Amino acid sequence: MSLAKENFLRTKLITCLQRLDPLSPPRWGKMNVQQMIEHFSGDAVPCASGRVHFEKIITPPEHLEKLRDFMMSEKPFNENTKNPLMADEPLPCRYKTLQGAIGALQEELIYFFEVFEKNPSLITRNPFFGDLTFEQNVQLLYKHALHHLRQFGAEPAMH
Numbered sequence: 001m002s003l004a005k006e007n008f009l010r011t012k013l014i015t016c017l018q019r020l021d022p023l024s025p026p027r028w029g030k031m032n033v034q035q036m037i038e039h040f041s042g043d044a045v046p047c048a049s050g051r052v053h054f055e056k057i058i059t060p061p062e063h064l065e066k067l068r069d070f071m072m073s074e075k076p077f078n079e080n081t082k083n084p085l086m087a088d089e090p091l092p093c094r095y096k097t098l099q100g101a102i103g104a105l106q107e108e109l110i111y112f113f114e115v116f117e118k119n120p121s122l123i124t125r126n127p128f129f130g131d132l133t134f135e136q137n138v139q140l141l142y143k144h145a146l147h148h149l150r151q152f153g154a155e156p157a158m159h
Contacts, residue, residue: 005142008156010113013145014106016156022098024152028079034098035090036148041105042094043086044144048137049112050124057130058084064130071129071140077147085127112137 022033031039046052059067095101116122116134123131129140149155 002139002142006138009109009138009141009145012156013109014102016149016154017102017105020152020154024154026151027153029151031090031151033152034093034095034101036151037098037101037105038091038094039086040145040148041101041108044141045105045108045112047126048124048132048141049108049115050122051108051111051115054125054127056127057125058127059130068129068136071136071143076150077143079151081147112141 017033017037020033024033026032026036043052047054057064093101095104116137120134123133124137125131126137126140129136132140146155
């Protein structure tokens with residue numbers, strides 16, 4: 001388990017997002033800064049915590065091991081990685097302000113860590129990567145966060 005990645009999600013991600021210029025154009029994709037943050041707080045983190053529940057794993061079983069190996073690697077997501085569960089066009093913003101969106105993400109991250117502190121052996125289902133432990137969820141959230149920070153030219157120095 002990477003404590004550095006867990007620490008990044010607990011203490012550094014929000015600061016990185018607060019430093020983003022809300023008008024920064026994405027290097028790829030269609031989401032603006034606030035839509036990206038709302039995607040993370042409305043999709044990625046609630047899936048990891050189990051707040052959003054998925055019955056089905058959409059990855060074919062014969063591809064799951066390879067996909068999970070990628071997830072656990074340091075190899076980044078490709079630019080313009082298509083998420084078949086998302087619409088072609090970004091959703092309208094749910095929050096009036098960027099700070100509201102960041103606050104919602106902060107609350108989801110706190111909830112994620114609390115859920116696993118109460119039940120360390122919890123397994124949550126990701127529709128792409130399957131049933132994940134706390135450590136696997138931290139790895140995936142970290143990888144996903146870096147992907148979107150890179151999208152807006154804000155990848156942090158980690159090492």
